[in-house]
Ligand SMILES: *Cc1c(COP(=O)(O)O)cnc(C)c1O
């Protein structure tokens with residue numbers, strides 16, 4: 001039913017083959033669901049099924065990913081599913097993008113390991129369990145800017161599969177370094193940036209018994225596409241006009257495109273939202289490629305940025321992202337560090353503790369609204385990709401408020417607060 005198809009030459013592979021690139025030409029593989037079969041079910045039936053599972057008590061139904069299992073990996077048997085209760089994240093009102101231009105924030109950071117990476121990893125690790133019954137699986141490996149490794153380690157631990165992660169030394173937050181260690185993964189810090197880790201892990205992934213868990217692996221996209229399903233459902237089965245997503249390796253923007261495309265094919269929404277890949281000036285190779293209509297991507301050497309999770313100069317999923325942006329009539333943005341900081345402060349002041357990547361996306365959305373590329377009547381969703389709690393060190397540098405100090409007595413506290421002492 002589900003298969004993998006080469007984005008370059010169209011060659012097919014089996015979905016549980018473990019392949020992450022085309023055996024014929026080396027191109028990226030895309031997951032392809034059996035649309036003919038899925039389209040036999042009417043839109044109203046899908047809506048009713050989703051509504052029923054949203055209040056279900058079965059552990060698999062309660063996962064925001066596996067509640068949509070017919071659209072994720074229908075051939076997987078329930079006993080292989082490794083879930084930590086991922087998905088089901090809130091769609092909250094965000095601060096205004098411009099006068100009279102509102103937005104929604106899809107809170108994908110409210111997850112078991114604190115980022116949206118859990119959505120893809122529940123699928124990858126579940127599939128790896130199914131594969132492990134038929135062939136040798138020695139380890140699941142990834143290169144990471146910090147969130148992929150946390151998610152892989154957690155799901156690997158739950159699924160009983162060994163995990164190896166490669167991290168750029170000094171380029172992930174203390175929380176992100178602690179997470180895979182706490183879950184018992186083997187962590188190797190490399191002297192190099194994420195792009196260097198990615199080159200090593202690609203070669204490592206060629207070895208027998210190794211499953212590559214980066215978003216190059218098409219299985220991840222199947223889970224991450226559920227963000228589109230949740231957004232559409234929570235808007236009353238409507239597509240928003242614009243979805244803005246912080247983008248580094250470009251797997252997530254491709255997953256959102258796949259998700260909304262499926263919904264349109266199943267007649268659950270009537271159009272695609274314009275997808276916006278939001279980058280930071282320190283690492284914006286996709287944004288630079290826009291001028292040429294994304295004809296080709298010139299890798300850049302990523303500079304320093306608060307948004308370390310998207311500090312990527314040579315994104316693996318560029319061919320997928322190109323198609324997503326062209327087909328959805330989307331665009332790109334590039335925020336400088338000052339704009340990222342201001343955007344984080346605006347989200348924080350709204351009660352939505354922001355990670356720097358989400359700051360980059362919100363800044364990008366604001367820039368588009370200021371330029372008139374997002375209109376007042378449009379429904380805009382900004383995807384928050386991680387919890388601000390993973391990035392407290394980066395945030396501490398920009399939060400200007402400092403605690404007051406006082407002796408432990410009421411008069412001292414009133415004095416510190418400059419309130420007068422009258423009751
Ligand atoms: C991984 C990640 C991204 C970027 O996603 P890509 O699929 O690599 O483009 C953005 N924000 C956070 C917090 C991430 O962990």
Ligand SMILES: [Zn+2]
Pocket residue numbers: 006007008009010011022023024025026027
């Ligand atoms: Zn091919």
